[in-house]
Amino acid sequence: MTDYGEEQWNEIEAIESIYPDSFTVLSEEPPSFTITVTSDAGEKEETVEVTLKFTYVEKYPDEPPLWEIHSQVNLEDSDAEDILTHLKEQAEENLGMVMIFTLVTAVQEKLNEIVDQIKSRREEEKQRKESEAEEAEKCAFQGTVVTIENFLSWKAKFEQEMTELKRKKQKEEEQSAKGKPTGKQLFETDHNLDTSDIQFLEDGGNSVEVDESLFQDIDDLDLDEDDPDFNPLDLASDED
Secondary structure, eight states: OOOHHHHHHHHHHHHHHHSTTTEEEEEETTEEEEEEEEOOOOGGGOOOEEEEEEEOOTTTTTSOOEEEEEEEESOOHHHHHHHHHHHHHHHHHTTTSOOHHHHHHHHHHHHHHHHHHHHHHHHHHHHHHHHHHHHHHHHHHHOOOOOHHHHHHHHHHHHHHHHHHHHHHHHHHHHHHHTSOOHHHHHHHOGGGGGHHHHHHHHHTOOOOOOGGGSOOGGGSOOOTTOTTOOTHHHHHHHO
């Protein structure tokens, strides 16, 4: 007959000697204790840490112990869920044997994997930012590549802007024309305009003199006014 109690306390003594600085007994009945597990140092000496709480059931190790994450440092909740799932898998594989050391070792390896994943994610993020910066610099140097799609989009926008400018200009011209009187309106509103030219000549002292010697006495002209081809303008031409 298996003495579960004795087997459990023998394991507790062994675990305490292996993890003296991270092992703490919480209770003796039922036996319960915590073990703090820390990953190897990662980039920039960062570590991931988790404190596991184990509680023996009556028939441990033929039945798996109870466990939970008591506390965590630098560990995402999703990673914590992965650790709990990993513990369940390991416990099922080791039923019938004391397994605390095996479970803690499995968690240690899992934490190291998480550190590597964090490092990989940071490296990928760094490369992504560098790639985006290079692409932005290339686009700034080369300008936007013209395609049928963006050309048609630009053309439609340009034509819309030009139509709007023409409409605005036409509206301004119409408004300006509405406020400007026509020549007829100016004449009707200001009767002095019909004498403005004469007044200008009089104010300037200008006069028109006619030299009568330039004209032939009409009595000396042989005019046949009954002639259908008679044209007074021909006289002036003859004088020239």
